[in-house]
Structures are given as C-alpha cells and as structure tokens.
Amino acid sequence: MTAIPDTATLPRDRLSRARSLHWVLAGGLALACIASLQIGATDVTLFAMLAKLAQGEPLSHMERVVLFDIRLPRLAMGVLVGAALAVSGAAMQGLFRNPLADPGIVGVGAGAGLGAILAIVLGTLLPVWMIDRIGNQMVPVAAFLGGWGSTILLYRVSTRQGQTSVATMLLAGIALGALAGALSGILVYIADDQQLRDLTFWGLGSLAGASWAKVLSAGPLILLSIGGALMLGRGLNGLALGEATAAHIGIHVQRLKSVAILAVAGATGAAVAVSGGIGFIGIVVPHLLRLASGPDHRTLLLNSALLGATLLILADVIARVVIAPAELPIGIVTAVLGAPVFLWILLRRRGLVEP
C-alpha cells in the first residue's frame, strides 16, 4: 500500500521522457542517413568523397552517379516511406483503439495490390502510344489510385449521416479485402511467368527503383499527409476514452476520423505506390515506442515517424549489402526483423487479444 504511484507527476515524467526521445531518435535517424550514404555494393563511401571535396579534388563520374543518382534518392525515399508507414500505423491504432491495427486496415494494401497487379498484367493491352508515354509510371500510378480509391470507397461505405462507424469500416474492409484478393487471384491466373515474377517482387517491396522523379512525385503528398497526421495527437488521446467521451471533452470526432483516414490513405498510398508492399513497419514501430515511452499520441506520432524512417533506412542498407551485388527485396528484411518482434509483442500483451 505504500507504493502508490504519484499520479500527478507520472504522466509528466513520461511526457518529458518521450520528448527527450525525440532527440535520441532524431540522432539515430541522422546516423542511419550517414550509414545509408556510406555503405553500399560499390566501394564508394561518403567519407572518402567528403575528404576529396575538402581537398578540392573533383569527384569521378562513377562516384557522382552512385551518390547523387542512387544513394541519395534512395535515402530520401526510405525516409519518406518509413515515416509514412509508421505514422499511419500509429494513427490507425489510435483511431481504431486497437493496438494491432495498421494502415492496411483501411484497405490501402489490398487496393494498391490490386492496382499494381492490374497494371502489371493488363498494362500490356494498352495502346502502344500510351505505354510509351506512361509505361514506367503505370504501376506506381495504378497502385496509388487503387489504394487511395479503395480507402475512399471504404470511408464512404461506412459513413452515414455524417458519422463514420469504425466497426462498419473494419468489417467492410474485410469484405473489400476479400474482393480485391479474388480479383487479384483472377489476374494472377491469367498472368504469364514474367508477370508473376514481377508481381512477387512488387509484393515484397523495394527501394531499388528509387529515383528523384519518384521522390518528387510521392514526396509532397507523403509530407502533407504526415503533417496532417501529426496534428491529431490530442484528438487521438481523447478518442482513447471512447467516442462519446471524446465528444464530450470537446473533440470533433468526425473531423478527426476524416483527417486520420485521408492522411493515412495519402501517406500509405503514395508510399506503397513507389516502394511496393513493405510490411511490419506500421505495426512494430508504434509498439516499440509505446513500450518505451507510453501511449501519448502527442509524442508517439512524431517519434513513430523518426523511428520508422530510421528502421526502413537500416533495413534498406541490409537489403542491399547482404547478398551484394544482388539485392534482397526490402519487405523480406523488414519481415525478418519485424515478425519476431511482432510475435514478442503478441506474447507479452496476450491479455489485449485474449480478454
């Protein structure tokens, strides 16, 4: 009975701990960025190049290509995609008040997958002038439209008289996912070998196709969406008490839901479009942070963005060097790292899933 926690100071301690975690994570991200520019299949390194620049020597053509055309866009895309997936995961877990929710819960994954499969399998049926014009961009564009479209559809289905029912959304998401899966199955059946290999690789995700064009086309939407999601901290904290209570303490619940869903659809849709399906970041990152610094969304969202970006960049470094000169799909690396962590979370928090 003596060890009653000091309820007045505990949350503050947690909050300050979480705030100082911002700086630790930002430092980690900076280190990961340096590692990402330093390490790769070629023996070009950031430090060697900085030394060269300091001595006024010009960089070789090869060094310029490796640094500016390969590693930098890849790094930028890794930061954007990792942050997008992790923030989306944290936002969805808050919105659905379920620690196991992730961006896929609003149908982004299934819809984007269907879009990508459509483009890969049926893209060759388009008229030649169209393929010439948009050939390379077809898969990302279709994946984005599929992901965004299915989320909007799901949102419309579960919104009635201006009220979005989270439960309906969950169930409709299952139905929509099954439908998208079946349509994908039909397309897989008519796909030829090469298309099947393309599909498999797309499903595993990769940052290997990173280019400045992709960074510039996906970047603004991802940044805007992350920015939107970061403002939801207070609202999501309130929502943790239940929708009715949240409304009573002055939170505009419907607007909160709309912003959260649109932000997640935008961030994840754009991320999946440029990098394919990368799993686990959206679940594992927010959980690690909740264990470290508690569930306060005011800090959790930003911390998730930082840690998500860091982990994805590190996973990408592993993906590109472990079997160099070939490269692992990054989805494999995040799954290898993420699956055991996820299992550990499940076992530790069994009470949450088996009430």
Next chain:
Amino acid sequence: MRGRRFRYSALTLVSGAMLGALLALAVRAQDSTALPEPHGDVLSIGGSVTEIVAALGQQHRLKARDTTSSYPPEVAYLPDVGYMRSLSPEGVLSVGPSLILSEEGAGPPEALEVIRAADVTFVEVPDALTPDGILRKIDIIGAALGVPDKADALAAEVAAALSAALADAERPEGDKKRVLFVLSTQGGKINASGTGTAADALIRMAGGVNAISEFDGYKQITDEAVGLAAPDVILMMDRGGDHGVADDDLFALPAIRLTPAAQTRSVVRLDGLLMLGFGPRTAEAVRLLNDALYARNS
C-alpha cells in the same frame, strides 16, 4: 484478429519468402569469390547470353552474371547480380562492368536509366525461339564484344548443326508424337506449356507435336484436359538429385495415369537451360529430345 488474417494474406507470402530468402542466403554465401580477371569487364545477363559469350571464347572477359546464367558450370563462381527483372543499380555498378549484355526484359527501368547514366554500355539481346533468332543473338553479342569474326564462325557452326539436327528430326505429320511439357506438378496439379513458349518451339523443332494448343504460355491445367491432350510422352526439366518427381509418382498422378505416356512410361528429362535457353546448344537439345522421342520405340 480474424480480419487481419483476411486482409493480410500478403503476410503469409512475406513470411514464406523470408524463409526462402534465408535459404537463398545460405546458398549464395558460397559463391562470393570471383575469378581474378584483370581485363574482364562484361556483365552478362541471361542464361543463353552467357552461353554465347563463353562459346565465343570470351569467358575470361566476364566479370559477373545473373541468376539464370548456369552454363558453362565455371560461371557459377562469378558474382551474381540477382534476378534480371529486379536489378539493383548499385549492385550492377559495383562489379565494375563497362559493357552489359542482357537478354530482353531486364529491369526495372529506373535501374537501367541510372546504369546508362554511369557510362556503361548496355546492349539488349532480343529473345528468340527460332534458329534465325539464335544466329541473331550470336551476331549481336559478337559485335558488342568486338569479335565479329569469331561470331561469324560460331554462327556458321551453330547454323550447320541446327539445320542438320532439324533435318534429322523432321518426320511425316502423322508419325509425330504428342509431347506434353510439364513445368511442375506442384500439389498434383499439372502446370503445362501451351503455345508460344520455348518448350513449344523445341518440341516442334525436335519433330514432336505439342499436346496442348489451346492456350499461350505456361498454365495450370485440369486433370481432364491432360487426358484430352493425350500425350505420348511427358517432357520435364531435369532438376537433378531428388528434386524432380520420381517416375512412379509422376505416372501415379490421376491426370497422367490415363494418358498414353503413362501406359508406355515415357518421360524425358532435359536440363532446363539446355532445353529452353535457345543458345548455342539448342542443336544438341533438338537431337537429345528427338533421340529420346523416337530412337527407342518407333
């Protein structure tokens, strides 16, 4: 929780792939030592391209290869840049090629763009399912490697061998055996070749008839369709060791059991790259298949 399972069937795929990747890692860890070749600077992508480079006597110039390049066996010691449709630009540049010879369809396009920007010559070798196509491959590769004379000699040799093999394999229409190319029998389901594939082309060149003409490419077909196709011979890839299906298991499959092939227990197994690569060894493949089809029992 149930919902998660539905929406994340992809998750199963990822975990499966994870296991596969670990296996692949264990296997690939062995070929990290490259042959030291000071003047080698060619990256060869595609099994038949690598074969042609070697047949031109230019194997010492190879610096790396892709996953599908498995012949001649020594190329297995070269660094492997991965699967040709998902190349990593930095991985490709790290092997320091000045010339990349690639089969049609290498990618992704972003990777090729970056590779071209790094002053690496990229030569695409068009796919081919005909003797003329093989000669064109040799011609293009010989020109790219700067050995047109050797290419002409090799092309003449290959052309002669091919026309001889084709002439020997030619048979009257009514006398041709129906051949079913089975890509896999995963889970008792037959994945067979329709028209327009390398298997289809080789079967015709070797004096056989593809038992299936209803669809293009490789597809899973129903047991009854296999019965209707009534193949006299089953053709499969030789996967070596115990990885292939044993004859007893193959002929015990419900789909295969009722075919003429099962009654005579006729199955032919050939090396995949030899059979489907359409490179310098295709004449050999035609002869092997033709012998296997007709030498014994016609």
